Amino acid sequence: MLSQTHRIVLALLFGATEPLTKSQVDICLEEDIDLTQIIADLNQYLETEGLPVWIQLVAGGYRLMTRAEYEPWLSRLFQNKGKLRLSRSALETLAIIAYKQPVTKSEIDAIRGVDTSLRPLVEKNLIKITGRQEGPGRPLLYGTTNHFLEYFGLASLQDLPQVKELAEIAGEDNLQSDIVEQDATE
Amino acid sequence: MSYNVKLNVYEGPLDLLLFFIKRDEINIYDIPIAYITDEYLNYLQLMQSLNLQLAGEFILMASILIRIKVQMLLPRPETEKLDIEDPRTELVQMLVEYQKYKEIGEQLKRLEANQSRHFPVTLTSDQRNYDPELFLGDITLIDLGLAFQQILEKLPKVEPVNLEIMKVNIRQQILFIRECLKKRSRIRFSEIAAKLTDRLEVVVTFLAILEMIKSMEISVSQKDIFGEIWITKKKTIQDNVISNA
Numbered sequence A: 001m002l003s004q005t006h007r008i009v010l011a012l013l014f015g016a017t018e019p020l021t022k023s024q025v026d027i028c029l030e031e032d033i034d035l036t037q038i039i040a041d042l043n044q045y046l047e048t049e050g051l052p053v054w055i056q057l058v059a060g061g062y063r064l065m066t067r068a069e070y071e072p073w074l075s076r077l078f079q080n081k082g083k084l085r086l087s088r089s090a091l092e093t094l095a096i097i098a099y100k101q102p103v104t105k106s107e108i109d110a111i112r113g114v115d116t117s118l119r120p121l122v123e124k125n126l127i128k129i130t131g132r133q134e135g136p137g138r139p140l141l142y143g144t145t146n147h148f149l150e151y152f153g154l155a156s157l158q159d160l161p162q163v164k165e166l167a168e169i170a171g172e173d174n175l176q177s178d179i180v181e182q183d184a185t186e
Numbered sequence B: 001m002s003y004n005v006k007l008n009v010y011e012g013p014l015d016l017l018l019f020f021i022k023r024d025e026i027n028i029y030d031i032p033i034a035y036i037t038d039e040y041l042n043y044l045q046l047m048q049s050l051n052l053q054l055a056g057e058f059i060l061m062a063s064i065l066i067r068i069k070v071q072m073l074l075p076r077p078e079t080e081k082l083d084i085e086d087p088r089t090e091l092v093q094m095l096v097e098y099q100k101y102k103e104i105g106e107q108l109k110r111l112e113a114n115q116s117r118h119f120p121v122t123l124t125s126d127q128r129n130y131d132p133e134l135f136l137g138d139i140t141l142i143d144l145g146l147a148f149q150q151i152l153e154k155l156p157k158v159e160p161v162n163l164e165i166m167k168v169n170i171r172q173q174i175l176f177i178r179e180c181l182k183k184r185s186r187i188r189f190s191e192i193a194a195k196l197t198d199r200l201e202v203v204v205t206f207l208a209i210l211e212m213i214k215s216m217e218i219s220v221s222q223k224d225i226f227g228e229i230w231i232t233k234k235k236t237i238q239d240n241v242i243s244n245a
Helices: A004-015 A022-029 A035-048 A068-077 A088-100 A105-112 A119-123 A146-152 A166-185 B013-023 B033-049 B056-073 B089-115 B141-154 B170-183 B189-194 B199-214
Strands: A053-058 A061-066 A127-132 A140-144 B186-188 B218-222 B229-233
Touching: A004 A022, A004 A035, A004 A061, A035 A053, A061 A068, A088 A105, A088 A119, A088 A140, A088 B089, A105 A140, A105 B089, A119 A127, A146 B089, B013 B033, B013 B056, B013 B089, B033 B056, B056 B089, B170 B189, B170 B199, B170 B229, B186 B189, B189 B199, B189 B229, B199 B218
Parallel strands: none
Antiparallel strands: A053 A061, A127 A140, B186 B229, B218 B229
């Protein structure tokens, strides 16, 4: 059974236009509640009742989302939306910005070895200009937006896919060369 | 008419090199540079034979590869061998760094695919794009007219601009300054300005002074910044000032 507090939080989730934060909920309820527990209860309730929605922790807040299995119908409702995917170069560029932010375009270009166009990502609101770097030319600095987190379903920047440490890649390569050597000796 | 053809996979020269490294199971830390340079140049040739314009970065990388190859071929004295840096080091670092972000990019792609299957229950602005054909059914011409009316009302109002006829001109003010300088050979700018009634007149008078300095009719001095400006008559008055002004 849901308590009144549970129902209020659910109502707030229905009404919020952006991921709902704990501080927002506290202000609305005028008390300090254990939101993590309430969200867990609500998610369990939504699951057991077989409802087509669930609550996701994304971009530092909670958001009511439809479940993946209803995607075919919703994508028809929204037409083309959701089918547009970012290109590989866009994803690479985002990866660099996400890890190295704040970062300049020339730093991004140096890693990718090509001239990178950042405007489309700014227009998609996935990255933003965060300032200027001190130094010659005072180049613009770029960082990821909140929408970036929402787009990839990340709770925070700490949830980014782990960077394989250089040593690890080196270790793998050694392993590979060991195998090659073994093959050669056989 | 130009066609923009992108060969399926390679985002740039680093990507292409990584492809060779993966395909041939090469140890990234011990790249057979002669072999990889040949592969790379063959690919560039293929692209050229297909009449594809090569991006400058691809050609730059070709020159880097050839330079490394040459450096590797140069014989080195036995004693120096340990001290000299492997000419491949910089390239390897670039490849490793790029590969790292390429992998993260691939992981982001999976996250994107995952997240795109969920829709926020409360619509965000990027989800409000309904299919127009599905939802425009109830819109009438009147609705359009009203919407247009609202836009017109929101537009900034055009305020009438009053244009005033200039009461003063530079020529007139030159005569005025000359008049002032008839009685005394040295006068303060503030004295002249005191006789003027509005800002525009002061500006025009100042321009007249500049004009008179140019024609060397007067000289001007000022002791400190924002200090008093003294206007002094020069001895030879050039009468062509007015016609120049």
